Amino acid sequence: MLSHAIFVLILPLVSAAIIALFLRRSGGIAAAVSTLTAAAIAVIAVMLALGNARFTAAYEWMRFGDFAISLGFKFDDLAALMLVIVGIVGLCVHVFSLGYMHDDAAKARYFGGLSIFMFSMLGIVFADNLFMMFIFWELVGFSSYVLINHWHEKQSASDASKKAFIANRVGDFGFLLGIILCYWLNGTVNLTELAAKGDAHTLVFSTLVPLLLFCGAVGKSAQLPLHVWLPDAMEGPTPVSALIHAATMVAAGIYMLCRINVLMVPDALTVIMWTGTATALYAALCAITQSDIKKVLAYSTLSQLGYMVAAFGLGSMAKDPDPNLRDGLIIAAGVGAAMFHLTTHAFFKALMFLGSGSVIHGCHHEQDIFKMGGLRTRMPLTFWTFTIGVAAIIGFPYLAGFFSKDAILYLAFSNNKAVFALLALTAVLTSLYMVRLWKLTFLGTPRSDHAAHAHEGGLTLTLPLVLLAVLSLVAGYTAFYPKVFSGVFDHIPEAHGSAHFIIFLTSVSVMAIGGTIGYFFYKSTPTDTLADKVPGLFAVLSALKNSFDGAYDYYVAKIQQRFALFVNFFEQIFLAGLIVRGLAGFVGLFGLGARALHVGNLNAYVYWFLLGLVALWLFATGVVTL
Amino acid sequence: MTSATLDHYVLISALLFAIGFFGVLLRRNTLVVFMCLELMLVASTLALVAFSRFNGTMDGNVFVFFILTVAAAEVAVGLAIIVALFRKRHTIQLNELNSLKN
Numbered sequence: 222m223l224s225h226a227i228f229v230l231i232l233p234l235v236s237a238a239i240i241a242l243f244l245r246r247s248g249g250i251a252a253a254v255s256t257l258t259a260a261a262i263a264v265i266a267v268m269l270a271l272g273n274a275r276f277t278a279a280y281e282w283m284r285f286g287d288f289a290i291s292l293g294f295k296f297d298d299l300a301a302l303m304l305v306i307v308g309i310v311g312l313c314v315h316v317f318s319l320g321y322m323h324d325d326a327a328k329a330r331y332f333g334g335l336s337i338f339m340f341s342m343l344g345i346v347f348a349d350n351l352f353m354m355f356i357f358w359e360l361v362g363f364s365s366y367v368l369i370n371h372w373h374e375k376q377s378a379s380d381a382s383k384k385a386f387i388a389n390r391v392g393d394f395g396f397l398l399g400i401i402l403c404y405w406l407n408g409t410v411n412l413t414e415l416a417a418k419g420d421a422h423t424l425v426f427s428t429l430v431p432l433l434l435f436c437g438a439v440g441k442s443a444q445l446p447l448h449v450w451l452p453d454a455m456e457g458p459t460p461v462s463a464l465i466h467a468a469t470m471v472a473a474g475i476y477m478l479c480r481i482n483v484l485m486v487p488d489a490l491t492v493i494m495w496t497g498t499a500t501a502l503y504a505a506l507c508a509i510t511q512s513d514i515k516k517v518l519a520y521s522t523l524s525q526l527g528y529m530v531a532a533f534g535l536g537s538m539a540k541d542p543d544p545n546l547r548d549g550l551i552i553a554a555g556v557g558a559a560m561f562h563l564t565t566h567a568f569f570k571a572l573m574f575l576g577s578g579s580v581i582h583g584c585h586h587e588q589d590i591f592k593m594g595g596l597r598t599r600m601p602l603t604f605w606t607f608t609i610g611v612a613a614i615i616g617f618p619y620l621a622g623f624f625s626k627d628a629i630l631y632l633a634f635s636n637n638k639a640v641f642a643l644l645a646l647t648a649v650l651t652s653l654y655m656v657r658l659w660k661l662t663f664l665g666t667p668r669s670d671h672a673a674h675a676h677e678g679g680l681t682l683t684l685p686l687v688l689l690a691v692l693s694l695v696a697g698y699t700a701f702y703p704k705v706f707s708g709v710f711d712h713i714p715e716a717h718g719s720a721h722f723i724i725f726l727t728s729v730s731v732m733a734i735g736g737t738i739g740y741f742f743y744k745s746t747p748t749d750t751l752a753d754k755v756p757g758l759f760a761v762l763s764a765l766k767n768s769f770d771g772a773y774d775y776y777v778a779k780i781q782q783r784f785a786l787f788v789n790f791f792e793q794i795f796l797a798g799l800i801v802r803g804l805a806g807f808v809g810l811f812g813l814g815a816r817a818l819h820v821g822n823l824n825a826y827v828y829w830f831l832l833g834l835v836a837l838w839l840f841a842t843g844v845v846t847l
Numbered sequence: 848m849t850s851a852t853l854d855h856y857v858l859i860s861a862l863l864f865a866i867g868f869f870g871v872l873l874r875r876n877t878l879v880v881f882m883c884l885e886l887m888l889v890a891s892t893l894a895l896v897a898f899s900r901f902n903g904t905m906d907g908n909v910f911v912f913f914i915l916t917v918a919a920a921e922v923a924v925g926l927a928i929i930v931a932l933f934r935k936r937h938t939i940q941l942n943e944l945n946s947l948k949n
Binding site: 819821822823824827828 | 871872873875880941942944945947
């Protein structure tokens with residue numbers, strides 16, 4: 222089984238290498254290579270997960286004295302679940318890309334990018350220690366950068382890719398510090414060894430370690446305040462948004478938190494919980510005013526990621542944790558709920574992103590929902606699959622999102638009522654903006670020529686939609702999953718009795734309230750109904766959305782840029798001017814003087830000779846001393 | 848007529864040396880400059896012989912032998928250089944021998 226794991230990790234790297242080295246000009250073959258690779262990954266991933274083999278293995282990669290970096294596999298139920306998600310969503314996105322990117326000029330680069338992304342993501346999934354995870358963490362950042370920047374001739378795309386990379390760097394710096402601190406305290410960053418130490422009560426805890434590691438998740442999973450890159454990342458091709466910026470890479474932050482749950486301490490969990498809750502609510506508020514179909518989905522992704530982070534932070538179901546019980550056990554429920562929501566979200570959000578890709582493709586790259594409308598009859602398959610996705614995310618009873626969101630709400634209900642209230646409010650907003658998006662896009666009459674002439678794409682565009690729609694229908698039933706994921710799904714909190722009734726009622730009513738407002742308030746008009754009727758609220762929400770970008774713009778332009786100017790001035794004057802140029806100038810000046818002595822006349826040299834003789838004489842007789 | 852004293856010899860030696868020295872400084876013809884150099888050597892030789900004679904020791908004379916040997920070698924090499932230079936450049940005027948400068 223280990224050989225399968227190694228094979229599945231190396232395969233996309235080989236594919237990317239082949240495409241980069243030999244297939245740069247032949248996009249069609251590159252697409253085939255990359256898609257076949259993705260198919261192989263999906264098949265082997267499912268085989269690995271269903272086969273009951275769970276193993277760890279490590280190979281030493283480099284050694285510096287006592288310190289060694291190893292590359293290893295930790296394949297447990299958590300990794301198996303993530304592997305299956307990455308494999309299935311990856312395959313769907315590859316197939317969808319065949320149709321969506323069919324006429325792209327740089328198809329080879331695109332599919333090479335997808336392959337290198339698959340490699341990096343699988344590296345994170347398999348990583349058995351934090352250093353290895355960090356390496357692949359940076360690699361997904363790089364592949365995300367490459368793919369956002371795919372249409373690099375567009376200024377906005379190249380800006381967005383830089384923004385994504387830099388925002389991630391900020392978080393990754395904290396992540397790296399956290400890894401180093403963890404190594405310093407515990408002498409190991411191997412996940413299995415850390416867990417063993419936790420069981421043996423020899424683990425050294427520090428609030429700083431989980432918080433610094435959480436910084437990495439804040440960057441990668443786009444939590445407040447580093448969320449700014451994700452909406453801009455929508456400049457990339459839509460399948461990329463589905464794969465990287467909705468289903469897998471941004472979920473890597475949650476996955477990483479679940480990996481390091483043994484290191485968690487209560488204070489850190491509180492911070493994580495509130496960060497997640499704030500992100501969920503903030504992003505949901507921002508999503509209401511968006512007019513770009515992908516931006517709505519991007520903010521929705523942010524909001525759902527906030528849900529997962531909050532679920533993780535909420536921790537255990539135990540009301541009064543046994544003080545002897547270490548935190549690894551305490552937050553099992555949080556891990557279960559977060560990973561459950563991650564799983565369902567990966568399917569329905571990938572479905573909606575691919576659905577939006579299908580819409581954008583059908584409408585000739587029109588992304589403004591106010592210029593769409595009436596697509597229900599023109600793109601029926603996209604409409605129905607998208608409807609399933611919307612129903613799943615807003616928590617329509619007995620669809621995927623309903624179960625996972627209920628698990629989180631129940632966890633919040635029993636642990637922290639304030640978080641529960643905020644998450645319920647977020648759920649109202651979620652169904653509001655999702656129904657708004659759905660209605661404006663698919664119902665009513667077309668509001669532009671592109672929408673009027675919209676058409677369904679080919680089989681490559683629709684097949685992934687159908688597969689993901691089926692998964693969105695059934696992914697919420699934990700009984701549906703094979704027993705092989707029990708290591709994760711056994712921890713999902715399930716409400717019973719009166720609590721079950723309260724949660725069910727809350728969940729259905731928030732969905733109904735939000736959905737009803739969304740459906741009846743918004744009219745199929747070319748302008749935003751909210752902006753027309755309540756311009757004040759619209760302005761407030763827009764300002765809320767722009768507040769972070771504005772603050773960062775101010776910081777970069779006014780503070781950082783000035784500091785950079787000062788440092789540059791110092792460098793120019795002191796280092797370059799005084800030390801480097803000054804030294805060169807001194808030597809040059811000396812040379813200028815020395816050159817004047819070289820007159821080319823032998824008689825003049827005799828004078829110099831005489832002068833030297835006199836100087837020597839003066840020195841020798843002691844008239845002049847040094 | 849009084850006999851010659853050490854002062855006379857040193858005076859003549861100094862005069863010869865000065866003539867040679869100013870010749871080196873001022874003349875433009877390499878051959879003349881070379882002859883002036885020889886003149887300076889001979890002036891010092893004269894002074895040394897005079898010192899030797901008046902001190903009654905052989906030290907100065909020994910020096911003279913060495914100087915003569917070196918001067919002979921120097922003349923052979925120097926003249927050879929000047930002849931070669933003239934063949935090459937068709938001039939031995941110092942102010943025209945400045946190709947390193949330009």
